[in-house]
Amino acid sequence: MRRRAKIACYVVMGVLAVPFVFPTWWMITASLLPANEVLAYPPKLFPASPQWENYKTAFTDFPLAQQYFNSLYIAVLVTLGTMFFSSLAGYAFARIRFRGEKVFGLILIGLMVPSEVTIIPLFRLVDDLGLTNTHWPLIVVPIFGAPSVLATFVMRQFFITIPGELEEAGRLDGLSRFGLYRRVALPIAKPALAAVAIFTFLNTWNFFLEPLVYLTDKSMFTLPVALTQYVDVYGGHLWNVQLAAATTTVVPVLVVFIIAQRQFVEGLAQSGLKG
Amino acid sequence: MTLTSKKRDELAGWLFIAPQALGFLAFVVAPLAAVVWYSVQDVNLLAGTSTFAGADNYAKLFDDPTAPKVARATAIFCVGLVVLNLALALSLALLLNLKLRGTTVFRTIFFSPVVVTLVAWTIVWNFLLQDNGGINALLQAIGVDGPNWLRGNGTAMLSVIVVQVLKNVGLNMVLFLAALQGIPTSIMEASQLDGAGPWRRFRSVILPMISPTTLLTAIITVAGALQVFAQIQVLTLGGPADSTNVLVFYFYQQAFANHDLGYGSALAAVLFLVILVLTLLQWRMRRRWVFHEA
Numbered sequence A: 001m002r003r004r005a006k007i008a009c010y011v012v013m014g015v016l017a018v019p020f021v022f023p024t025w026w027m028i029t030a031s032l033l034p035a036n037e038v039l040a041y042p043p044k045l046f047p048a049s050p051q052w053e054n055y056k057t058a059f060t061d062f063p064l065a066q067q068y069f070n071s072l073y074i075a076v077l078v079t080l081g082t083m084f085f086s087s088l089a090g091y092a093f094a095r096i097r098f099r100g101e102k103v104f105g106l107i108l109i110g111l112m113v114p115s116e117v118t119i120i121p122l123f124r125l126v127d128d129l130g131l132t133n134t135h136w137p138l139i140v141v142p143i144f145g146a147p148s149v150l151a152t153f154v155m156r157q158f159f160i161t162i163p164g165e166l167e168e169a170g171r172l173d174g175l176s177r178f179g180l181y182r183r184v185a186l187p188i189a190k191p192a193l194a195a196v197a198i199f200t201f202l203n204t205w206n207f208f209l210e211p212l213v214y215l216t217d218k219s220m221f222t223l224p225v226a227l228t229q230y231v232d233v234y235g236g237h238l239w240n241v242q243l244a245a246a247t248t249t250v251v252p253v254l255v256v257f258i259i260a261q262r263q264f265v266e267g268l269a270q271s272g273l274k275g
Numbered sequence B: 001m002t003l004t005s006k007k008r009d010e011l012a013g014w015l016f017i018a019p020q021a022l023g024f025l026a027f028v029v030a031p032l033a034a035v036v037w038y039s040v041q042d043v044n045l046l047a048g049t050s051t052f053a054g055a056d057n058y059a060k061l062f063d064d065p066t067a068p069k070v071a072r073a074t075a076i077f078c079v080g081l082v083v084l085n086l087a088l089a090l091s092l093a094l095l096l097n098l099k100l101r102g103t104t105v106f107r108t109i110f111f112s113p114v115v116v117t118l119v120a121w122t123i124v125w126n127f128l129l130q131d132n133g134g135i136n137a138l139l140q141a142i143g144v145d146g147p148n149w150l151r152g153n154g155t156a157m158l159s160v161i162v163v164q165v166l167k168n169v170g171l172n173m174v175l176f177l178a179a180l181q182g183i184p185t186s187i188m189e190a191s192q193l194d195g196a197g198p199w200r201r202f203r204s205v206i207l208p209m210i211s212p213t214t215l216l217t218a219i220i221t222v223a224g225a226l227q228v229f230a231q232i233q234v235l236t237l238g239g240p241a242d243s244t245n246v247l248v249f250y251f252y253q254q255a256f257a258n259h260d261l262g263y264g265s266a267l268a269a270v271l272f273l274v275i276l277v278l279t280l281l282q283w284r285m286r287r288r289w290v291f292h293e294a
Helices: A003-030 A053-060 A066-095 A099-112 A115-128 A134-146 A145-159 A162-173 A177-188 A192-207 A208-214 A221-228 A239-248 A248-272 B006-039 B056-063 B067-096 B103-114 B116-130 B135-143 B155-180 B185-193 B200-209 B210-226 B230-235 B247-257 B261-289
Strands: B041-044 B049-052
Touching: A003 A239, A003 B006, A003 B067, A003 B103, A003 B116, A003 B155, A003 B210, A053 A066, A053 A239, A066 A099, A066 A134, A066 A177, A066 A192, A066 A221, A066 A239, A066 A248, A066 B006, A099 A145, A099 B006, A099 B261, A115 A134, A115 A145, A115 A208, A115 B006, A115 B041, A115 B247, A115 B261, A134 A145, A134 A192, A134 A208, A134 B006, A145 A221, A145 B006, A162 A177, A177 A192, A177 B006, A192 A221, A192 A248, A208 A221, A208 B210, A221 A239, A221 A248, A239 A248, A239 B116, B006 B041, B006 B261, B041 B056, B041 B210, B041 B261, B056 B261, B067 B103, B067 B210, B067 B247, B103 B155, B116 B135, B116 B155, B116 B230, B155 B210, B185 B200, B200 B210, B210 B261, B230 B247
Parallel strands: none
Antiparallel strands: B041 B049
16 A cells, blocks of 8 residues: 555544544543542643542442442343353253254344333333342343343354264263253353353443343442432532442453453454454 | 265264354353343342233333334334435446546445444544544534534434444455446446436346345344434433433443343343334235345
């Protein structure tokens, strides 16, 4: 490519990058400003003296630690549960010849049923069981309901590609069906499992409507709902504290991405798919 | 063991899918049927009664003066979001596919909002887009007097769309990038030898080769656009003058703020129907514009 065209490409990408980076940058810097400087003009892009107290306030004046824990354990349980049950179902649909295979087409309907559509009956069910303001509906419904259908689909598509000879070898070693799933199929499925883990964690972490509907106590809230509650006693915005709280919620997602991405790459290397 | 291997497989298969299949029955099929049932009921939560109402809730939909505004807002949001998202995702992927030095950095940048918690991202933008917020401060620096983005009739919807596109365009970009990298170089070289310019190559080679990915991203993005809720709740609360009052937000208000479960269910049924029709429509149209099936 000619030099001038190259430079033009860099300029275009550089300009486009601004609205992608700027909000995150602003979130972090504003979270370190004193309250009276958050809306200062000209805008402060570098905090002169970082106010780490904002982070302390976010935790001490609000039950953020509890809410953090709620979000974390719910997301982890949903992710692990989805990985287990959807890989189990995906395996059966891909590798076992049985009459239940036809169920698969039916289950795919779940891809088209957004959680909003079914939330009224689910809310009444949860209410009848006395489980509102608990975390049960936020854990059980995603693992077994519509959100896990995509995971099952991804796992099935992956398991289909496993060569039959691999399973034959395991069968000769006397492995049962569960053994074949557990010891032969699952270890190769790391890239698919990593993909499932990433998008399940991300989805669960971002859940907003469900906790809003099912939860009433602040101490039971998950982070997305909690983040919207950062106001002072007069209902005014506590921008710097709110943005400090918002900043902390990025960390777990980053960690999951880093862990899962390594698995993802390793899995590719192991399966010999990568060069 | 007296079971034959065939019978054992039959049993194992059912056992393997049982948790998912039962969950699917309990949390998808049954509630879906229940939504249809509720939508023809007049549910009174306070009295705890439920009486058959026939098509009343659907008739209400036609008499509701807010309903046309909701339909309009939903349509504008969906079309705007999908067009902007796909166009930007493909453009970014094309740029990144040029294999210039440093493109991994840009790829990370364009993808980074995906990692930011949705509500956190929306809160930052709420802050940036307010009248005395960061965007207008920047505009002021170049001598432009910015509008009150989230309170303006013409600007609120635009703001919500842009905020959402920036949040998620990275996902579609990655999908497009993978598709572009899957195009065999021999085809590109052949078309170049045939004297095809960049635009011609884009239209006659690249677009047809990536059409399955375009279909996939379009379906996912349309479904996602119809479900937008948190952004509206945080940014505009459906205002001003219902200009950003999209279907799911209106549904939430009717069902959980007004406690009108019957009408809410009718709205939920409509939402499902819209998604179903749009998905099937796109799927049917694939023969026209999808060049090959991956």
